[in-house]
Amino acid sequence: MPSWNDGESSNASPLPDLTDIDYAPDTVDDTAFCGIALDCPKICRVHNLQLRKCVAFQGTDTGRKFYMCQIQNHVMNCGFNSWLDPEWPETLKNALATLWEKYHRGNSLRIDERIENANLVKEITDEKIKIEKKYSSLVGDVNKFMDDTEIKIQKDNYDNIMGKTEDQKGEVEALKEEVANLKEAQKTQAMVMRNREVRWGDEREFLKKGNKKLKKKLEYKVQYLIHEGQDNKDNLMRIKEICDEDQGNV
Numbered sequence: 001m002p003s004w005n006d007g008e009s010s011n012a013s014p015l016p017d018l019t020d021i022d023y024a025p026d027t028v029d030d031t032a033f034c035g036i037a038l039d040c041p042k043i044c045r046v047h048n049l050q051l052r053k054c055v056a057f058q059g060t061d062t063g064r065k066f067y068m069c070q071i072q073n074h075v076m077n078c079g080f081n082s083w084l085d086p087e088w089p090e091t092l093k094n095a096l097a098t099l100w101e102k103y104h105r106g107n108s109l110r111i112d113e114r115i116e117n118a119n120l121v122k123e124i125t126d127e128k129i130k131i132e133k134k135y136s137s138l139v140g141d142v143n144k145f146m147d148d149t150e151i152k153i154q155k156d157n158y159d160n161i162m163g164k165t166e167d168q169k170g171e172v173e174a175l176k177e178e179v180a181n182l183k184e185a186q187k188t189q190a191m192v193m194r195n196r197e198v199r200w201g202d203e204r205e206f207l208k209k210g211n212k213k214l215k216k217k218l219e220y221k222v223q224y225l226i227h228e229g230q231d232n233k234d235n236l237m238r239i240k241e242i243c244d245e246d247q248g249n250v
Contacts, residue, residue: 024068024080028057033065044069046078053084059100060093 037051044051051067065084071077088096 025056025058025061027054030055036070037067040067042067042081044078044081047071051081060088060096062096062100064088
């Protein structure tokens with residue numbers, strides 16, 4: 001670590017320019033070569049820390065061991081330090097290049113396919129959204145139609161009921177008037193019957209009185225006739241005696 005005395009500059013070497021830091025390739029896990037390189041005398045160029053052992057997994061350097069900064073934060077990591085393995089032979093490099101080209105081509109095709117599928121999914125999703133909107137609009141129209149129809153049916157039923165009610169009211173009023181007329185006729189008939197009964201009662205009394213007088217007259221007449229008949233009978237008896245006397249004398 002650099003140190004400063006009062007007004008004096010440090011004797012340590014200056015820090016390297018960060019623009020000179022080498023790019024570190026992608027890595028792959030290898031249990032045989034991992035962790036901190038304790039046996040390596042080198043240190044990283046920025047933090048002066050021991051290096052981390054890594055295995056490259058990129059391009060023609062795939063499989064090569066190298067050292068890099070051990071800082072996990074990729075922003076603070078000072079990157080590649082040095083290769084442990086030498087460069088691969090050209091044949092192996094060509095083979096790795098071919099394999100990576102096929103990988104990238106296949107990966108590109110998969111990406112294109114995913115993009116195409118994503119576009120297709122987007123189109124299907126957009127179409128689904130349109131269909132759902134149309135369906136929602138159709139459902140709303142159907143519900144509105146059902147509501148309007150129900151309201152119209154209820155109004156028609158109400159109008160019919162009210163119309164029938166008015167007709168029934170008219171019929172009820174007519175029946176009430178007819179009942180009132182019947183009651184009035186009954187009252188009139190009752191009055192007529194009472195008047196007739198009164199008149200018939202008077203006639204009966206008159207007849208009773210007349211019958212009594214007539215009965216007395218008849219009784220007097222019968223008595224008179226009986227009395228006259230008795231007189232006639234006596235006269236007849238006398239006439240008979242006279243006749244009998246006359247016959248005896250002859």
